[in-house]
Amino acid sequence: NAGVTQTPKFQVLKTGxxxxxxxxxxxxxxxxxxxxQDPGMGLRLIHYSVGAxxxxxxxxxxxxxxxxxxxxxxxxxxxxxxxxxTSVYFCASSFDRWGNQxxxxxDGTRLSIL
Amino acid sequence: GQxxxxxxxxxxxxxxxxxxxxxxxSSIFNTWLWYKQDPGEGPVLLIALxxxxxxxSNGRLTAQFGITRKDSFLNISASIPSDVGIYFCAGxxxxxxxxxQGTRLTINP
Numbered sequence: 001n002a003g004v005t006q007t008p009k010f011q012v013l014k015t016g017x018x019x020x021x022x023x024x025x026x027x028x029x030x031x032x033x034x035x036x037q038d039p040g041m042g043l044r045l046i047h048y049s050v051g052a053x054x055x056x057x058x059x060x061x062x063x064x065x066x067x068x069x070x071x072x073x074x075x076x077x078x079x080x081x082x083x084x085x086t087s088v089y090f091c092a093s094s095f096d097r098w099g100n101q102x103x104x105x106x107d108g109t110r111l112s113i114l
Numbered sequence: 115g116q117x118x119x120x121x122x123x124x125x126x127x128x129x130x131x132x133x134x135x136x137x138x139x140s141s142i143f144n145t146w147l148w149y150k151q152d153p154g155e156g157p158v159l160l161i162a163l164x165x166x167x168x169x170x171s172n173g174r175l176t177a178q179f180g181i182t183r184k185d186s187f188l189n190i191s192a193s194i195p196s197d198v199g200i201y202f203c204a205g206x207x208x209x210x211x212x213x214x215q216g217t218r219l220t221i222n223p
């Protein structure tokens with residue numbers, strides 16, 4: 001049982017480049033979300049999805065896009081990377097579409113923007 | 115937006131000591147969760163609380179959902195070296211989790 005799988009684990013980008021962070025879960029969870037973790041600030045919600053075809057913005061959505069074409073996958077796209085997006089990104093999922101059940105996290109993607 | 119204040123930010127204790135940390139909010143939450151994060155890994159759920167006043171234990175860990183629904187605490191008894199890490203509280207609002215800033219626990223053997 002893989003749980004929540006994030007790829008890549010590490011990435012370095014130049015300012016202005018675009019890239020997609022992948023997230024996949026094999027638990028048939030309806031609710032999926034993306035967070036960024038910065039020192040001293042805990043985890044902040046970027047975008048979330050309550051099911052295939054449905055996405056919504058979280059606390060810090062600017063500069064990021066998401067889509068949910070399948071239940072399993074929830075990719076996060078950086079359209080034009082900026083140094084302020086240097087962070088550790090976590091994907092999480094939970095069973096119910098409302099996020100009432102505890103969320104399970106992946107191991108993170110460490111992203112540096114030069 | 116909603117914010118959680120988690121304290122203390124860091125703790126340095128001796129092995130065997132008890133640990134206490136808490137989270138407070140200006141908003142009411144329906145669920146409180148406590149997570150632990152080890153270096154290089156994602157947060158792992160420790161305890162989930164669903165009712166105001168609920169007191170729940172998981173081994174040496176005990177957590178409570180405050181009566182006002184605006185706070186929660188986590189206690190760790192008889193700390194051991196593997197308790198080292200960052201502990202996060204999280205409160206669930208409408209379809210979203212709000213996280214505290216974390217408490218970094220360091221244990222001297």
